[in-house]
Amino acid sequence: MSVVIVGTLDTKGEEIGFARDVLEAQGVDVHVVDVGVMGEPAFDPETAADAVAEAARTTLEHLREEADRGEAMEVMGEGAAEIVRELRDEGDLEGVLGLGGSGNTSIATTAMRALPVGVPKLMVSTMASGDTEPYVGATDIAMMYSVADIEGLNQLSRRVIANAALAMVGMVTIDPDVDAEDRPTVGITMFGVTTPCVQSARAILEEKGYETIVFHATGTGGRAMESLVEEGVIDGVLDVTTTEWADELVGGVLSAGPDRLEAAGNEGIPQVVSTGALDMVNFGPRDSVPEEFEGRQFHVHNPQVTLMRTTPEENAELGEIIAEKLNDASGPTALVLPLEGVSAIDVEGEDFHDPEADAALFDALRSTLDDDVELLEVETDVNDEAFAETLVETLDEYMRDAGTAPAADATRD
Template identity: 80%
Template sequence: MAVVIVGTLDTKGEEIGFTRDVLEAQGVAVHVIDTGVVGEPGIEPDTTAGEVAEAAGTTLEDLREDADRGEAMEAMGEGATAIAERMHEAGDLSGIMGLGGSGNTSIATTAMRALPVGVPKLMVSTMASGDTEPYVGARDIMMLYSVADIEGLNQLSRQVIANAALAMVGMLTNEPDVEVEEKPTIGITMFGVTTPCAKTARAYLEDRGYETIVFHATGTGGRAMESLIREGVIDGVLDITTTEWADEFVGGVLNAGPDRLDAAAETGIPQVVSTGALDMVNFGPRESVPEKFDDRLFHIHNPQVTLMRTTAEENAELGGIIGEKLNAATGPTALALPLGGVSMLDVEGEDFYDPEADAALFDALRATIDDDIELIEMETDINDDVFAEKMAEQLDEYMQAAGVGP
């Protein structure tokens, strides 16, 4: 097995060669994938740029002739991904690294995101001190800021690159001394304003022999859960907090995309879904909220997070969307409605208390879901222990009936 290094050898050959040397000095095998398009490689690769282009269904000559940087980066990302996936499936890839600016960061992390959680992934990048979400996505990618541009070897770049290489060695050679007990695994979604519900439900399920993985419903959290469902890591879902759909529909910053709620439905695993934090849309600092929302109701969660109350009209639309998502389920599915409020802020005396808006959400869900979706309604808010335990109990029943319970 080898550590794969993905890099543009026409511009970063010296730096990637140094990375390879540090790894090999530690007894680690290395496989270099060249993703450079314009010039000749500065060191000899194990997989050539031409082979990368071919893996993407094109040729290096065509990419050079077209001279479209965006098209070339996309193609080399696809090719590097195909090669990395093939090596992983064959048992030839132990970890993956990349070095570069925005171009190779995009290429290398595309390949990294295609590999399973747990495979060591490390990107040394000039982009690591900014918005890394486009590169990291919902995967366990470690990003190390290069401090200076990755252009030549000097006292600074040698130290940063060597640290990165040794960090990769550490991940490969130090097996964690952790006992792993095989248990059916439940994915749970949580937000700050639904934390009591998630904690109570998690305790209930763990007492009955399940392992739980809690996902923070911040967009990437929802995408991570969807991905792990498709990979077979998660056996059942307690989707308490579907707030990411409010951001997707209204235009907040913590959306998980239009595929949120699809994975459990398509794979047929048991799921119990609720309406946690659908009373809010998330933005950054107050001054970052688009002007079109100036007349709306806000709650300043902290200096970096501004919450905006959803309206009755928006909630009605959201109810229809989520209801249709549930109708597509191929496995046992329940919808749990907390009639007393969908978050800590949506209870009497708090900023987002709005029974009319909640009623619009609940009415739309009732009107949309098919008869085979089990409906649970309780006159409590979402964070009441009784509501949390009812959802967990229902999911446990589904898991036991499906033969995937403890």
């Protein structure tokens, strides 16, 4: 088993050497990738810093003489990502360990994000008790707070670094016996207000012999699903909950970025899409909502989450954006509309029930969609079981036509 340590040997050589020693004492091979730019390494690594710079199509001399710190970190992150990908492809990487402050956290996690989900990734960092989203992104990086700065070895840093190294030993040497079943996999997006739909759809899909992976549509959830589509892990998409686009358009806190709804279409895999939770934009606590939105309609979901109702104008624009994304798809694509409500609080009698706003969304979708996208309209709300059945039957038909549906004998009793 081989663990790669990504670190700056010009500033953290003592600490990296200690982590290496703990790993090797447990019988694990160690490959150190030096990403330090300014000084000489504390010891000779398996991959030197100049090789990392070259992997990013530049030189260490250029970074030292002409680049500022921010550019140097970005370049070394790109180079480290190339190095760890190559090591993984060659069978010389079972896990990645990083340790450092903000600089090496940025570099090492850039490298970690280049690896598939499931490859052990552990970052010991001074930044791990704050906002880790910029470092973790949509991957399975584990962040461990270093408590004290990683500057010299002492009774605290030795314990923390040793714990991290031993955790990595466990991850790379113990077989968890969780091999994936050989079943076609469907990615599904969910929010609290679309949970009944997703639970019904998931049960039907699994009864038919599919494996399902559900993603919480919180920005990183949507990006994670699309990343796994690009990696080939997901064979079909049931995109029930496209709410992340409302946050992207209006300025909420759960945006998945402007590329959301592109991966399945680019890869040509079957996708069935709906309008789940497009009635809302997400913010944190009520007092965190920007002043520009005062006077809008709000629903306090819980003390940490405040929802804001989208307007007819915003819904019309969302409809155009989503339709254009689906029009670009190269694989079988359907859009299914729940005409009686797009979320649990967009039905008659609930806070966000707004037929005018929903009509603006649906009309924009109808008028913008190309004929190549199948349009289905169901006289139910999104959480009605009949709606879930329509979603699943449509996706199952597409996947059977594509030859990616479960074999007949895979159907569960």
